[in-house]
Amino acid sequence: MLWKRLKNTLIVSRIDSLKYDDFDFFLKRDDLLGCINGNKARKLAFFEKNKHLFKKGQKFISYGSSQSNALVALAIFCYENNFELIFVCEKINSFLKKNPHGNYLLALEYGAKIVENNDFLNKKAKALNLINNEDIFIEEGIATKEAEFGYEQLALELDGQLNENVDIFLPSGTGTSAAFLAKHSKFRVYTCACVGDEDYLKKQILSLNENYDFSNLTILNPPKKYHFAKPYIELFELYKDLKQKCNIEFDLIYDMVGFKTLIENKKMFSNKILYIHQGGLDGNISMLKRYEYKFQANK
Numbered sequence: 001m002l003w004k005r006l007k008n009t010l011i012v013s014r015i016d017s018l019k020y021d022d023f024d025f026f027l028k029r030d031d032l033l034g035c036i037n038g039n040k041a042r043k044l045a046f047f048e049k050n051k052h053l054f055k056k057g058q059k060f061i062s063y064g065s066s067q068s069n070a071l072v073a074l075a076i077f078c079y080e081n082n083f084e085l086i087f088v089c090e091k092i093n094s095f096l097k098k099n100p101h102g103n104y105l106l107a108l109e110y111g112a113k114i115v116e117n118n119d120f121l122n123k124k125a126k127a128l129n130l131i132n133n134e135d136i137f138i139e140e141g142i143a144t145k146e147a148e149f150g151y152e153q154l155a156l157e158l159d160g161q162l163n164e165n166v167d168i169f170l171p172s173g174t175g176t177s178a179a180f181l182a183k184h185s186k187f188r189v190y191t192c193a194c195v196g197d198e199d200y201l202k203k204q205i206l207s208l209n210e211n212y213d214f215s216n217l218t219i220l221n222p223p224k225k226y227h228f229a230k231p232y233i234e235l236f237e238l239y240k241d242l243k244q245k246c247n248i249e250f251d252l253i254y255d256m257v258g259f260k261t262l263i264e265n266k267k268m269f270s271n272k273i274l275y276i277h278q279g280g281l282d283g284n285i286s287m288l289k290r291y292e293y294k295f296q297a298n299k
């Protein structure tokens with residue numbers, strides 16, 4: 001049996017059946033995959049499988065936000081394997097430096113070397129400049145071609161777990177997860193852009209995978225324009241409501257825009273939705289602090 005064979009591979013998560021008000025859906029629990037969880041675990045599956053090929057002290061160089069889930073996932077991966085992570089951020093504000101918290105703190109605890117860009121045009125230029133011969137460079141958000149491997153596995157896993165036809169939904173940052181899953185899945189995949197708009201998301205996907213065939217991937221629009229990682233009271237209300245009614249914590253940045261989009265477009269789907277929980281709950285620590293600060297009156 002396919003399912004039996006899959007149990008012997010590295011990564012498998014369960015599927016829950018849930019109801020939010022009158023909305024029935026399946027939830028793929030990639031948030032429960034372990035220390036490195038969610039889509040960052042899927043994205044790193046290739047490196048996880050091939051880690052024996054690298055020597056001790058192998059340098060990984062990446063860049064992005066000092067509170068990103070990608071930073072923590074890479075930090076844990078390097079820590080567990082005696083590799084070294086160098087991660088370039090734009091200037092880190094003095095409050096965070098004095099009061100490390102959230103993903104930034106976790107990454108430091110896992111030994112990441114976090115470098116601020118104060119001399120290059122941007123963080124990517126600085127990260128590229130740090131690369132030596134054998135270093136491995138990882139694009140922001142782990143948007144690498146190697147990530148495809150993990151989604152080929154995820155597509156197989158879903159195929160083995162599901163006895164009915166579903167429509168898959170997952171919100172996008174770089175679009176790496178949605179694009180590679182749609183490429184390999186027999187189920188139709190829907191997403192929405194949480195960074196920029198639909199055109200920006202398409203460009204990101206095309207820069208990852210030239211000539212990408214969008215035929216199995218539908219990009220839906222959120223009901224309004226949400227600026228990336230900015231606190232919105234209605235997203236916070238939705239987060240609390242989902243937590244209370246489904247007994248599950250979702251990510252505040254991507255999942256809340258995802259659920260707004262999903263609920264708004266409910267009529268679009270011909271099959272039951274399988275929502276992929278892409279983890280990243282450590283990222284909520286810093287977002288909750290910002291919500292608390294911004295909407296103190298609504299606590």
Ligand SMILES: *Cc1c(COP(=O)(O)O)cnc(C)c1O
Nearest residue numbers: 069172173174175176177254280
């Ligand atoms: C990184 C991340 C995303 C974005 O994934 P992409 O593959 O870049 O689209 C979405 N949700 C969570 C929780 C994440 O950590």
